[in-house]
Amino acid sequence: MSTLLKAQSLVRTLPLTVPVTLVRDISLEIQHGEFVAIMGPSGSGKSSLLYLLGLLDIPTTGQLWLDGQDTSGFNEDTLADLRLAKLGFVFQFHFLLAEFTALENVMLPMRKLARLSATDMQKRAEKLLDDLGMADQEHKKPDQLSGGQRQRVAIARAMANDPLIILADEPTGNLDSVSSANVKEILRDLASQQGKTIITVTHDPVFAKAADRRIGLVDGRLDPNWVHPNAQS
């Protein structure tokens, strides 16, 4: 296993009138094919750390290497290009474009990347949706889908450009228990069967248990001793 993502002394401070530090001095390495769960109490900076690792946010200080590339000093457009080609996101809210069908939503990142022909894009998007059990929902718009289905489309969209890493921010936070279980299973399968590198923020200790590694976060700092209050139950 080789290092895919390496963070060194990441600090993220919001420059408000009273500056708020979200992430304090975090260094970590994530290997190819690793399934990592970031855990911690609310407001501990889990999401903020995920945004930094996902190149969505720029650290106040510290360095980040993605796939051997030092990303410090990259401008917004370069970071966007890196995200497009190498990262896929799944958020708590599905963020599907309401006017587009499931298939079109999945094709969106492909069309932006523009590496495949139009027919290949469609084939790939169909396959991705098919693999997630959405074969017959392809031409439905998000408001015709259930919460769980929407999140599956969002996962397919995250997979669209075959990213190196999938970053998920409480992907099941808005779902009922059945859908939630389904989405978790999909992510676990992506990690275990397809060998995808997955970094997920979660509150769910059972889901976290399936991960290769759990990172505890308290007050923006790594806390190796942090245990979820529900871990025993």
Place this chain on the structure above:
Amino acid sequence: MRLQLSIAVTHLLARKRQTLVSLSGIVLGTAFFLAVSALMQGSEKDFIKRLVDNSPHITVSDEYRGADIQPAAMQWPDAAVNIRSIKPQTEVRGIRGYQQKLAFIESIPGLRVAPALTGSVVLTFAGRVQGVSMTGLIPESMREVSSIEDKMIEGSLEALNANPNGIIVGIGLINKFKLALGRNVTVTTSDGIVRSMKIVGIFRTGTANYDETQTYALLKKVQSLLNRPNRVNRFVIQLSDPNQARDVATLIEQRIGYKSVSWLEASEDIMSLLTVRNIIMYSVVTAILVVAAFGIYNTISTIVMEKTRDIAIMKSMGFHASDIQLIFLSEGLIVGLIGSLLGIAVGLGLMWILDQVVLPITAMGGPTHLPVYRGQRQFFIAFAFALFSAVAASYLPANKGGRVHPVDVLRGSM
């Protein structure tokens, strides 16, 4: 580009009613701009045409703009010269050596010229007396430079050739004197010459004063009446291109020395009035399009606000700020493009309706249509301005959309 455009189209189609409202703003703005400017331009052109047709493009008269420089002033150019009791040389008034000057003017391409001699005479008929202005002309050349022939209601200009003792008078004089075609009137000049002349033609211009106090006769006849043989005091010039009047007038004045006045110079007050009118018209019509642009701004601002989450996810998946801007700018562009094209169509329709309006009475007499002018330039200006205002209106919201930071939205939506 195609991706951004397809997103833009999807956004617009998803909000049909709002899009339609901003679209109709542009359509109406463009259409009214076209209709109003067609009418304004048409009436201006109509007005100028009447001005240009009814008055000579250039009039060369037997006057000088400046007084002759005195020999003493030439000798001592810097001195203050005071000469008392000078009297201008007594000479027969009129353009000296007019044949040569006429030949020179005729040599300029693109113009027609007619000599004329105008003087004052007194008409007497059955005890009534009226001082009139009598213009001596050569029918063949005057016909080329003046619309007097079109104004003839009885008789003709050529009748002067047939009857050298003929006179053409206006309808006002006919009514005042209770005259008719073929009757004789007595003409008395300031030198005391009395002649009887036969009415061979009657004209009506619609201007009462002109119809009462203007008469025409043969040039030779007037020269002998006024005792100014071989003289004329006016060249009436008509150009193929009236817009060159100023340049040609300057050229003629430089060469022959006599005062040459172009129609532009003669009616400068009217021309500046037309400019003021145009400024008023364009400000009003521009205001319509500016209001329409606010409609577009409103629509696209709303879309940007509604789509903040979409923008956030698109940026997080790798769209650049410029991609987002392009999406919203193209929305403005699409609305502007379709709006201005439809606006041109509606504008043409409005012009057609204006064409159907018939004005019952005008100064010229008979019923006329509204003067509607369809100039290519108007269409181009309307199209370009509508398009520009639509894109300009979408620029601010597009910029705002481009600046949306995904993390801000993601944090907010938790």
